Amino acid sequence: MPRVPAHLRERALGMLQGGMRTADVARAINCHVRTVRRLRQRYRETGRTADHPRSGRPRVTTPAQDRYIRISHLRDRYRMATTTARVTPGTHNPSISAQTVRNRLREAGLRACRPVVRQVLTRHHQQQRRLWAQTHLRWTRQEWQKVLFTDESRFCLTRGDGRIRVYRRRNERYTEACTLERDRFGGGGSVMVWGGISHHHRTELVVTAGNLNALRYREDILLPHVVPFMHAHPDMILQQDNATSHTARSVREFLHDSNVSVLPWPAKSPDLNPIEHVWNLLDRRVRARAIPPRNVQELAGALVEEWGNISQQELTNLVQSMRRGCTAVLQAAGGHTRY
Structure with missing residues (x-):
């Protein structure tokens, strides 16, 4: 008997019991008359409309x-x-x-999926992340509103699509066994940018030429952009990661002399910095443009334009997620999180 869905079999049986002709029933459920007859005969013999069990192809594994x-x-x-x-x-x-x-x-x-790429976390890194999250989990919303989250990011014209796959179950995307740890790198033409966000404000997006060392970070970022912003908002605290250009003695002394307070930050914790989500959003916006950038100059211009198009409410929502981020770090015992 050809495969007929279960609901159509029940419908056909009801029509037959209601006195409809076999041909009319077959026409109503779009099947052959002989199929309806066999369906009625099977119901009379077994009291069921389901197919008889079929053996199928023998299983090749034990x-x-x-x-x-x-x-x-x-x-x-x-x-x-x-x-x-x-x-x-x-x-x-x-x-x-x-x-x-x-x-x-x-x-x-278990299904084959692309692994999430994260930085290498040692036991010491996990311990420091856990301690930091325990301390700052008690921060209020008003305290997080006083933090200026900053970071640099590199955007490439092209992106590689690796063929590495990992077998995982649902909800295992960020487990240690399913996470690919790898240092960041990019290829082809690229643009390095710096920016900062807070609950109520944002800095301008600064396009930099090449990588930032301590001297360039102090002269090109801190002096013209960060210090004026912090002086205009004296109750704000600067957040920056532990890149060598940020932790150099000359930079620390410059920030101290400029009366800029710095938030202590655990190493290798981009998942705790809400600006990372801004970089992802910025990347999607640029790649979704009707005319994608064709060179680094157009890429830089598109990044600056899309940075200004991001609503402040989106930035506010990201800053307000800090408490959830701390909770996620504690639940992961200092390991990788979905943030």
């Missing part, structure tokens, strides 16, 4: 092999399906196919 496939990929999330297929004999063949491995993993809730 339950023990299914467990081996699942455990192998749970132990090594980057293990390739072709590797497992090569070392797993089938019940009828010398080996099984890679698609069979993927099917078994899918049955176990």
